[in-house]
Amino acid sequence: MTALPTTEPVRIVVAGAPRRSALARLLGVFGSGVVRAVLAVVAVFWLVPVLGLFVASLRTESDNNTSGWWTVFTAPAQLTLRNYRALLDNTEIMRSFGNTVLITVPATVLVIVIAALAAYALAWIDFPGRDWLTVLIVGLLVMPIQVALIPISRLYGLFGLFGSIAGVVMFHVAFGLPFAVFLLRNFFAGIPADLLEAARMDGAKEWLIFRRVVLPIGLPAIASLAIFQFLWVWNDLLVALVFADDRSAPITLALRSQLREFGTNIDVLATGSFLSMVVPLVVFFAFQRFFVQGVLAGSTK
Incomplete structure (x- = not known):
């Protein structure tokens, strides 16, 4: 009767989690909400010129020459479709x-x-x-x-x-x-x-x-x-x-x-x-x- 070969137990070493960078840890602390808020702010600033162009197209020439387009928020009566008809x-x-x-x-x-x-x-x-x-x-x-x-x-x-x-x-x-x-x-x-x-x-x-x-x-x-x-x-x-x-x-x-x-x-x-x-x-x-x-x-x- 042949003897079975002896085996030794295998030691499995579980490595720890990979080391995260400082930026990854910072993002993990603040969460994705801060990132979304920053992107929203960037998008708003990106769309400001487009909004200004749209508002200026709805104001008369005299209004555009005497005041900025942002004054329409306090005086919405400036808006008109006369420019598009012209x-x-x-x-x-x-x-x-x-x-x-x-x-x-x-x-x-x-x-x-x-x-x-x-x-x-x-x-x-x-x-x-x-x-x-x-x-x-x-x-x-x-x-x-x-x-x-x-x-x-x-x-x-x-x-x-x-x-x-x-x-x-x-x-x-x-x-x-x-x-x-x-x-x-x-x-x-x-x-x-x-x-x-x-x-x-x-x-x-x-x-x-x-x-x-x-x-x-x-x-x-x-x-x-x-x-x-x-x-x-x-x-x-x-x-x-x-x-x-x-x-x-x-x-x-x-x-x-x-x-x-x-x-x-x-x-x-x-x-x-x-x-x-x-x-x-x-x-x-x-x-x-x-x-x-x-x-x-x-x-x-």
Whole structure:
């Protein structure tokens, strides 16, 4: 009968809790309530200029010239919608507002469509030079817009695009594509390969896979890109200042001309500025759920 091997008891040493930093101990003492209060105070100070702009847009020119906007809290009778009615009758401002929509919407849609197709090809289609093309696109991210203003101005002059809405849209599309392709390509590359292979085994072609599989999964990233591109183009002044004329000027250029001609016309400037700010806010809050998903995408992978 063989003897069983002898065993010795194993000593388990339980280590103490990790040492917390001084900042972590301080936050633990005060709790999250203090942090939320500080963030609330910062948010209030951040929104004070927006509130001042909104109140100034509801006051007459004489009230804005003689007193500060905060006096409305003691004299609410100053508030009026006269400025907005006058703005609707301002032909130049309303035409520029329409030009802004005609510039921003095509520039956003074209960037999303072209970037989504290119990103899918760079992520899942094997073709010669794919890696070098990806590196080239990443390199274009560091190119400043100012470098291309003069060469593209000469090119637009040759083709008759200078001063047109189409020329402004093409410039925004060209300089919005590198970031868009880079963003969507990284998101599409994170899609499980087994999902695409299963679709190919079922007989789906690349276009059907892109439309039925990749696009629904990539909707958060596409929504985030749409918000970024829309805000960049809507608030742009430099490109419009160089390539747009009086007929194709967006709202930012029209407000700048109002400031140059009527430096004390705060009622027109405040009303037009707040009106131009409302549309991006509506777009952001409409796609906020997808925007948060796109920003957090990949954090749990």
